[in-house]
Amino acid sequence: MRRLTVAEALREAIREEMRRDSTVFCIGEDIGIKGGWGGAFTVSLGLSEEFGHLRILDTPISELGIAGVAVGAALMGMRPIADVEYGDFIFLAMDQLINNAAKLRYMSAGKLKVPMVMRIPVGASGRGAQHAQSVESYFIHVPGLKVVCPSNAYDAKGLLKTAIRDDNPVMFFEHKLLYGAKGRRENVDARAEVPQEEYLIPFGVADIKRRGSHVTIIATLRMVYTVVSAAEKLKDEGISVEIIDPRTLIPLDKDTILKSVRKTNHAVIVHEDNLTGGWGAEMAAFISSEAFDYLDAPLKRVCAPDTPVPFAPVMENYWVPGEADVIRAVREVMGG
Amino acid sequence: MGIPGDKLIKMYRKMILIRNFEDRVHRLFLSGEMPGTIHLYQGQEAVAVGVCANLRKEDVITSTHRPHGHAIAKGVPVKSIMAELFAKTTGCCKGKGGSMHMGDIEVGMVPAIAIVGGGIPVATGMALAFKMKRLDRVAVSFFGDGASNEGAFHEAINMGSIWDLPLIYVCENNLYGASTHVSKVMKLKDIAERASSYGIPGIVVDGNDVISVYKAAKEAIERARKGEGPTLIECKTYRRGGHSRSDPGQYRDKKEEGIWLAKDPISRMHKNLIKMGILTEEKGKGIENEVKARIDEAIEFAQKSPSPKPEDVFKDVFA
């Protein structure tokens, strides 16, 4: 079967959906420029050749405008796929996303819907504090938004297609080091086999990346890879790790998580975002309230420290949760 | 003309310093010796230099993702800029900032703000503080053509205008925001026209002519100091290289590129100075060599400087 990078898989999802449905279009900065890059991470490369510059719509540098225009177009029956070049810029669009995209259905008592996708690249990648944040957690707090975070090419394609067809605003998070675009040493290989045949991945269905019996680790995006390599090492110590990638944080596959924790009796939550108020806190509260009696030890969170992301590689590497941090947390939870 | 010869030579030297600095940094970056990402300033030197030549140390600037030239022009020591690029503790941000957050408030430069447009309200606020505290200081915001499409630009300039704040807005129109040509994202010919919406003067200058930039900035800064409010100065210019590190710039029209590269601000200033009898070829060579030696020294300093400790991440989160 074909192995695609995340960037290729996303591009294919967009292409298929744009062919299938003429209301689907892309809107963002530097996405369709001739001789350009196809967006900051090549996802829309070549699409303007097939769909033209109205459906691959290049914008001024105006994030609030992009998000708001997407909301308006969605209200009138279009299905925009908007993007920001880096997740840190999403803060400029917050008002439109939170006050309009998320609330217009509710405020109109169900008369309106906002079927839009907002693509948001996240993660530290050696670029300093304003091009590094993982911003998923801000959005799980907002009723009315769905939150998706694929960790590999197969999931990226299936989830993006579902996101495009969803009648609600979907915040779609992509990790910069997982795109698999050429040229960066730090890239993590997130390629996966992607079938030629069409498939969709429903929201709210977690993926169990690895079966195990001693401890459940919940992780998303790049952290899935950190946890997988930690689990390999822990196996040598006789610790059997079950890894769950929720794939969507809203809606959350609570059943799979609870079933796993009730089996392993130990839980560790890992995300790249800093600790306080991260989605790990919500996950921890959920597990503690629903499976408290099953836990043999307090659960642990492995997250970045509560600081902005520093530039120097030695500091950034320390800042981003690593394999050693995961191993340490698992040993502690297991009482080692 | 009225600009003393030694001032002109000083500006020329600064431009040469920026050009050589950026050329070296580019090579260090491509060879993998330097971490991170970079946006270089070659081609736009006359803007930073022409504006900053009018500023005092206590005046402040904000900058962008493309800040090395502004930093050098405002007087951030070259060694500490280089060390920052190498992510060392001797850098102006102790390795926490990197290329896109270059700056040192000790010489009046806030760490560069890499969120496009983000520096414009900040500069406006600094000018507000100067007014409230009755200080004889001005603020300057450098930003690109692309930034003038952000809401931040419009909101901030309107506020600067209604409160007659002591500042200038310097738009470096290099015809592109990343890969996007300015004509695709605005219908106006001149960004300076936007000033009229907010009732302040908007001026177009040849941003590749340091003397024109200097004069326009001088007048605007004098107005600002007198309490007559801000000015928007649009400097028409061009970046010689790609948008960022290894961008080959294939979205640019070759003819356009040729025209602009021929208007290089440094060779123009060189010719001008020779014509004026202020510079000789020999003296020019001397400046070039002296600047190169300074950069060599900065690189050596940076490479020998210590790296931060991982635990330094915890420092300076709160005051």
Ligand SMILES: Cc1ncc(C[n+]2csc(CCOP(=O)(O)OP(=O)(O)O)c2C)c(N)n1
């Ligand atoms: C708010 C925001 N949106 C997008 C970007 C990505 N980005 C970085 S530089 C750039 C182009 C900026 O163009 P311009 O303001 O003309 O400055 P120039 O690069 O030409 O110096 C873009 C889109 C960003 N850094 N911040």
Ligand SMILES: [Mg+2]
């Ligand atoms: Mg520009």
